[in-house]
Amino acid sequence: MTALPADFYARPVLEVAPDLIGCTVEHGETAGVIVETEAYHESEPACHAYVGLTARTETLFGEPGRAYVYRSYGIHALLNAVCEPVGVGAAVLIRALAPLTGTELMRARRGLDGLAGHAAAGSGSLDRELCSGPGKLTQALGIELDENGTSLASGPVRIGARAGEWREPQVVAGSRIGISRAVELRWRFCATGDPNVSRPRP
């Protein structure tokens, strides 16, 4: 896998977010293709960086091309790619993946291994429960809070360029999910028709 260089992320977050659709996320023995992202920028109130530089947002304002991982609702770890130059708080939330490798391990981490007995007809439909949400994919890949701030080019979590069938994905924009402010911005990007995109589908 060819990891994306830091300058890929040192651009406007609204360019990076759709460009990440079709790229590959890899962590240990598990990997998947990004099929859904959302952009966040310090200029709008849904972004954590809106409040300015704090202990929580330090990573967001730091070097582009690093992972911003935080805990949501006390339960889930959410994975973001930090964008734009140092000093600008912006990131792309990785919301869903198409599972690529290590699906057995993903099933085990997600607590779905017991259902594999449905096998023949069911394995394909089970796969779409593995990474079809921002909290689900970090659980499936085993990404934890201590990976906050690590490099997406050379760290434990790596993002690679588009390849093969994902060279020219069709991308559709929609409204971001699960936020209460700046809901009018259509800063959510999904691979058209992919079954791993979380609900509601645009």
Place this chain on the structure above:
DNA sequence: CATGGGATTGACT
């Protein structure tokens, strides 16, 4: 120092 609110998910009515 106490409080409240999430960039969610899964279970239940």
Place this chain on the structure above:
DNA sequence: GTCAATCCCATGC
């Protein structure tokens, strides 16, 4: 459709 689980940290006293 509703609702609780559960932790980090920003904010306010």
